[in-house]
Amino acid sequence: MCCKNEVRAAMVHKGYRDLRTPNGTCIPTPLVHRRGTGWRLAACRPVPGSEQGSVPHPTFRHLEQLMAQLLDGVIVMDPTGVILTANAAALRMHGVGSVAGLGATAEDYADRFSLRDGNDRPLKHRDYPLFRLLAGEGYPDLIVKVAPAGEDETRWVHQVRDVTMDEDGGEPDFLALVMSDVSARFDAEARFDAMFRANPAPALVIRLSDQRVARANPGFLDLTGFREEQLTGRTLFALDLLQGMKAPADVRHRIEAGEVGPQMEAELLTADGARRLVLFAGQPIDVTDEDALLLTFADLEPRRQAQDALAAGERHLATLLDMAPIAIAVTADTDGRITRVNAAFAELSGRADAVGRTMDQLALWADAERGRVASQEIATTGSMRGLDAQLMTADGKPIDCLLSAERIDLHGAPCTLWLFQDITERRRGELDLIQAIDATLQDASWLSRSIMDRLATVRRGASSAPAADLSAREREILELICTDLDDAAIAERLGLSRNTVRNHVARLYAKIGVNRRSAAVIWGRDRGIGSPQDTLPVP
Numbered sequence: 001m002c003c004k005n006e007v008r009a010a011m012v013h014k015g016y017r018d019l020r021t022p023n024g025t026c027i028p029t030p031l032v033h034r035r036g037t038g039w040r041l042a043a044c045r046p047v048p049g050s051e052q053g054s055v056p057h058p059t060f061r062h063l064e065q066l067m068a069q070l071l072d073g074v075i076v077m078d079p080t081g082v083i084l085t086a087n088a089a090a091l092r093m094h095g096v097g098s099v100a101g102l103g104a105t106a107e108d109y110a111d112r113f114s115l116r117d118g119n120d121r122p123l124k125h126r127d128y129p130l131f132r133l134l135a136g137e138g139y140p141d142l143i144v145k146v147a148p149a150g151e152d153e154t155r156w157v158h159q160v161r162d163v164t165m166d167e168d169g170g171e172p173d174f175l176a177l178v179m180s181d182v183s184a185r186f187d188a189e190a191r192f193d194a195m196f197r198a199n200p201a202p203a204l205v206i207r208l209s210d211q212r213v214a215r216a217n218p219g220f221l222d223l224t225g226f227r228e229e230q231l232t233g234r235t236l237f238a239l240d241l242l243q244g245m246k247a248p249a250d251v252r253h254r255i256e257a258g259e260v261g262p263q264m265e266a267e268l269l270t271a272d273g274a275r276r277l278v279l280f281a282g283q284p285i286d287v288t289d290e291d292a293l294l295l296t297f298a299d300l301e302p303r304r305q306a307q308d309a310l311a312a313g314e315r316h317l318a319t320l321l322d323m324a325p326i327a328i329a330v331t332a333d334t335d336g337r338i339t340r341v342n343a344a345f346a347e348l349s350g351r352a353d354a355v356g357r358t359m360d361q362l363a364l365w366a367d368a369e370r371g372r373v374a375s376q377e378i379a380t381t382g383s384m385r386g387l388d389a390q391l392m393t394a395d396g397k398p399i400d401c402l403l404s405a406e407r408i409d410l411h412g413a414p415c416t417l418w419l420f421q422d423i424t425e426r427r428r429g430e431l432d433l434i435q436a437i438d439a440t441l442q443d444a445s446w447l448s449r450s451i452m453d454r455l456a457t458v459r460r461g462a463s464s465a466p467a468a469d470l471s472a473r474e475r476e477i478l479e480l481i482c483t484d485l486d487d488a489a490i491a492e493r494l495g496l497s498r499n500t501v502r503n504h505v506a507r508l509y510a511k512i513g514v515n516r517r518s519a520a521v522i523w524g525r526d527r528g529i530g531s532p533q534d535t536l537p538v539p
Contacts, residue, residue, distance in 0.1 A: 063076075063085070064085055064087070067085070067086075067087035068087050068088060070087060070089060071089060071180075072089060072178050072179060072180050073086070073087060073089040073090030073091075073092070073093045073158075073178070073179040073180070073181070074086065074087045074089070074090055074176055074177070074178055074179075075090050075102065075130070075176065075177045075179075076174055076175070076176050077106065077130065077133070077134070077174070077175045077176075077177075078173075078174060078175070079134070079171065079172055079173070079174075079175065081105045081106040081107065081130070081134050082104065082105055083099065083102055083103060083104060083105060083106070083108075083109065084174070085099060086099050086102055089181075090102075090179065092181075093146070093156050093158060093179060093181050094113065094146065094156070095148065095155060095156075106128070106130040106131055106134060107125075109128070109130055110125045110128055110130075110131070111149060112148070112149055113146055113147065113148060113149055114146075114147050114148070114149050114150070114151070115127075115128055115129075115144045115145065115146055115147075116144065116145040116147075116154065117143070117144065117145070118143035118144075118145070120145065120154075123144070128144075129142060129144060129160045129162070129177055130177060132162075133162045133164075133175050133177060134175065137162075138162050138164075139160075139161070139162055140161065141159050141160070141161055142159070142160050142161070143157065143158070143159055143182070143186070144157070144158050144160060145157050145158075145186075146158055156181060156183050157181070157182050157183040157185075157186035157187075158179040158180065158181065158182065159179065159180045159182045160177055160178065160179045160180075161177075161178050161179075162175070162176075162177065162178075163175070163176040163177075163178055164176075192285070193215075196215065196217050197217050197218060199217060199219060200219050201219055201296055201297065201298065202217065202219040202220035202222075202223045202224075202278075202296070202297040202298075202299070203216075203217045203219065203220055203294060203295060203296045203297065204216050204217075204220055204231075204236075204294075204295045204297075205285070205292050205293070205294055205295075206236055206255065206292060206293045206294075206295060207290060207291070207292055208256075208258040208284075208290075208291040208292060208293055209290060209291065210235065211235045211236050211237065211255060211256060212232075212233055212234060212235050212236075213231045213232050213233065213234055213235075213236060213239070214232065214292060215228075215232065216228050216231045216232065220297065223268070223270075223276070223278075223297065223299055224268065224269070224270045224271055224276075225270050225271030225272060226270075226271045230271070236255065237252065239269065240269060241268060241269045242266045242267070242268060242269075242280070243266065243267045243269070243275065244265070244266050244267035244275070245264055245265075245266045246264060246265075251264070254282065255282060255293060258284045258291060258293055259282075259284070260281075260282065260283055260284065261280075261281050261282030261283075261295075262281065263279055263280070263281045264279070264280065264281075265277060265278070265279055265300065266278055266280055268280075268297065276299060276300075276301040277299075277300040277301050277303075277304045278297045278298060278299055278300055278301075279297070279298040279300055280295055280296065280297045280298070281295070281296055282294065282295050283296070310412075314410060314411060317410070318340070321340065321342045322342050322343060323342075324342055324344060325344055326344060326419050326420065326421055327341075327342070327344045327345035327347075327348040327349065327401075327419070327420040327421075327422070328341065328342045328344065328345055328417065328418065328419055328420075329341045329342075329345050329354065329359075329417075329418045329420075330408075330410060330415050330416070330417055330418070331358075331359070331415060331416050331418065332413060332414075332415055333407070333413075333414040333415060333416060334413070334414070335358070336358045336359070336360075337356055337357060337358055338354045338355050338356065338357060338358070338359070338362075339355065339410070339415065340355065340410075341354050341355060345420065348391070348393070348399065348420060348422060349362075349364070349391060349393055349394060350393045350394035350395060351364075351393075351394050359371060363392055364391060364392060365389065365390070365391070365392065366389075366390035366391065366392050366398045367389070367390060369502065369506065370387075370389050370390075370506060371389070373387075373502075373503060373506035373507070374387055374389065374403060374405065376503070377507070378405050378407060378416055382406070382407045383404075383405065383406045383407065384403070384404060384405045384406075384510075385404045386402050386403075386404060386510065386513070387402070387403040387404070387510040388400075388401075388402060388403075388509060388510060388513055388514065388515045389401050389402075389403045389515070390515070391420055399422055399424050400422070400423050400424045400427045400515075401420045401421055401422055401423060401424075402420075402421040402423055403418070403419070403420060403421075404418075404419045404421070405417060405418045405419070469511070470508070470511060470512075473504060474504060474507065474508045474511070475529070476494070477490060477494075477501065477504050477505060477508060478508060478520065478524045478529055479524070479529050480493060480494075481505075481517060481520055481521060481524065482520075482521050482524040482525055482529050484521075487501045487502060487505065508520065
């Protein structure tokens, strides 16, 4: 029979399935799986014809030499719990320099080291791997966190498995705890898990072996309304989480193959059965204990809702433009071209071909300077109200208008909205009234002075706008206009350029509602600005 030490030595070296003596004369019994978890060695049988004692037996020293060459740590006990030996790898994994540092027995070991399970729950002594081994409980690869007694912070993470050794298939003669140091891997997994759960971006971890959901972070749960237990353990495709992709078969192939998935849009299922537009991508990861794919998502639903609302708003705006009785045109700020006109504008201007052309190309302004001032005002302040201007129709007919404008965004592009209010008939009525009063005043000998004063007041009111809020510079220029100075003389008097004076004059006209210098003089003198007005003759 092969000796007990020979069996023990071969068993500790897990990779050796066959036991042979140095001269090859012994054929061992293969490793036998014990209760589905640990390993044991059955007894060896001698080679026929060999004489017992003719083969050198391995000794305990041979066992220690073999263990010293292993990368895995090994702790060997007898069935009473006495720690017999441990290799250098096992000592390093416990931060001690000798077997004595582990303790003389399993009880001593439990007093020297505190263990936690993979979920960081403290283990009772009876649940320590050494005690479970003594109790005959086999276990597959088990994760334990190890720290010196009295310390809360984990020092090492071990993946342990049990090995039992016997000579005759009966009670074990020796017990071994084989361990691998997985601290680096576990640290990486812990860091990944912390980052995965803290990341606000929704994400899933999919196992490549069966395409089942392994993890869902809080961001994904918040986005979809699912609970984690509704997702984990179920396949991505059985849940039908993703729809609306451009190439669903290709996406499924990439996920099953664990390939990098390019960014693409999809409709993501939510807990209430609705769908949200998302942008997702897949990336293989190797920080977990099995091959996996990380799927990350970006929520595009708010963007879609905003785009839908914007499109609806623009449709409503287009409807309002078409229905408005006032002439309206929209120009692009980038090049000044007209992008939209309503029916009232086409009727007023006679220009059905205005879209795609600028106002200058259409020669829309009777006074080009007035158009330039309007454009400058909009560029400076973003809006303009009630500017007195004349619009030229396609057949060259001038139309008196009150011009207003506002900068807006249309289809995501900056534009200017122009409104042209036709006041030609009103202006014609005012002129007719003034002419009638002038004709009456030419022969006023039969009128009393009180009637003449009332007619003069009516005449002044018909040709002027209500009082306006003028700036100090505008009032100063109006005073000089009312003293019969032209733009050149005003520029010289104030030390300004003629262009600056013209800009002030244009804004002044817009505020007081006139479009001629003489009307501005009348407006100012009616309000006590400039030279006094000539008095009417007394009958």
